[in-house]
Amino acid sequence: MPPIPLYFSDELNQFNFGSGHPFTGTRFKEFLELLRKAKILEQCNIIKPIPATDDELRLAHSEEYLAIVQKAMKIGGWLSIDTPATRGAVNAQRLIAGSGLQAARLLVDTYENIAHTFGGFHHAGPDYGEGFCIYNDVAISAKALIERHGLDRVMILDSDAHHGNGTMDIFYKDPKVLFVSIHQDPRTIYPGKGFVWETGEGEGEGYTVNIPMPPFSGNNQYGMAFDEIIEPLAREFRPQLFIRNGGSDPYYGDELTMLGLDLDGLAEVSRRTRDVALETSGKLLDMTVSGYGNWVKYGWLAQFCGCEVLNTDYKAFSPKQPHRSPPCTEDSLTRATDSMLNSLKREIGKYWKIF
Numbered sequence: 519m520p521p522i523p524l525y526f527s528d529e530l531n532q533f534n535f536g537s538g539h540p541f542t543g544t545r546f547k548e549f550l551e552l553l554r555k556a557k558i559l560e561q562c563n564i565i566k567p568i569p570a571t572d573d574e575l576r577l578a579h580s581e582e583y584l585a586i587v588q589k590a591m592k593i594g595g596w597l598s599i600d601t602p603a604t605r606g607a608v609n610a611q612r613l614i615a616g617s618g619l620q621a622a623r624l625l626v627d628t629y630e631n632i633a634h635t636f637g638g639f640h641h642a643g644p645d646y647g648e649g650f651c652i653y654n655d656v657a658i659s660a661k662a663l664i665e666r667h668g669l670d671r672v673m674i675l676d677s678d679a680h681h682g683n684g685t686m687d688i689f690y691k692d693p694k695v696l697f698v699s700i701h702q703d704p705r706t707i708y709p710g711k712g713f714v715w716e717t718g719e720g721e722g723e724g725y726t727v728n729i730p731m732p733p734f735s736g737n738n739q740y741g742m743a744f745d746e747i748i749e750p751l752a753r754e755f756r757p758q759l760f761i762r763n764g765g766s767d768p769y770y771g772d773e774l775t776m777l778g779l780d781l782d783g784l785a786e787v788s789r790r791t792r793d794v795a796l797e798t799s800g801k802l803l804d805m806t807v808s809g810y811g812n813w814v815k816y817g818w819l820a821q822f823c824g825c826e827v828l829n830t831d832y833k834a835f836s837p838k839q840p841h842r843s844p845p846c847t848e849d850s851l852t853r854a855t856d857s858m859l860n861s862l863k864r865e866i867g868k869y870w871k872i873f
């Protein structure tokens with residue numbers, strides 16, 4: 519087996535929003551330690567990222583916004599109520615944006631078919647930063663693939679529990695990027711965007727697809743979304759490269775969200791993403807960064823194993839999972855998901871032959 523490309527450097531450990539902030543900067547080294555214990559680290563090729571340049575950040579962000587970040591960093595300011603522009607966070611996100619660009623180049627220029635970064639800062643938009651996100655590495659990578667590497671079709675699957683509002687805004691009018699986000703129903707969680715009727719604008723009409731999952735949706739309901747929307751869309755769009763914006767916050771033990779995937783569910787979402795990405799484009803840029811509370815690294819491990827189809831028993835390296843007790847029946851979750859998927863198909867049916 520060739521080694522698995524994974525972009526990391528010790529500098530990422532400087533990521534710090536201050537004490538008590540739910541986004542912990544210790545997650546990267548804790549995850550690497552877990553990979554080491556699970557004997558996966560020895561199968562990886564750890565590649566040291568180079569920070570993105572200002573020119574590269576401008577692929578997705580305005581000049582004015584980049585100046586605001588610099589100024590906020592100097593005076594100890596905040597970009598939004600939950601996002602302080604600390605030096606540690608700004609520098610780490612610049613480095614992560616650089617890792618996305620390097621991974622994109624690696625996939626385009628070589629026979630490598632999967633590469634992993636610690637990215638997914640999807641709440642940063644063209645001229646704003648929020649939701650712990652300063653530089654949108656997902657969008658910067660996709661823009662580079664189009665503008666610098668000449669690709670015409672990039673698919674982004676955002677499986678983070680929160681809607682990727684920043685990524686959506688950046689590509690809302692762009693038919694070269696199919697942005698599909700599966701997330702907790704925006705009526706029940708930040709950022710309050712990602713409804714079925716948000717489908718793109720102008721030339722980009724039909725190229726934004728939002729799958730708002732009912733709260734507490736679990737493995738079966740996610741399976742329905744893959745069967746009925748994600749896989750058929752990927753097959754019709756035929757991306758040249760597939761980006762997955764992942765993370766462990768759809769896990770039912772996550773502290774900031776209300777979804778219902780267990781560790782097997784996280785692994786399965788990754789495996790299905792991998793399968794459809796390789797089937798349609800042969801190339802997957804896999805990004806993982808989210809997760810809140812004590813389960814972050816265990817969720818990441820399950821995702822990593824699913825994505826790489828490793829036969830590691832990831833549950834053997836995790837604590838016993840808490841009892842899952844959604845306040846509704848499996849049947850009602852399935853009915854609510856079915857109804858949401860049907861209204862989504864009505865919204866996007868005019869853009870895609872398959873619906």
Ligand SMILES: [Zn+2]
Pocket residue numbers: 678679680765767808809
């Ligand atoms: Zn999230």
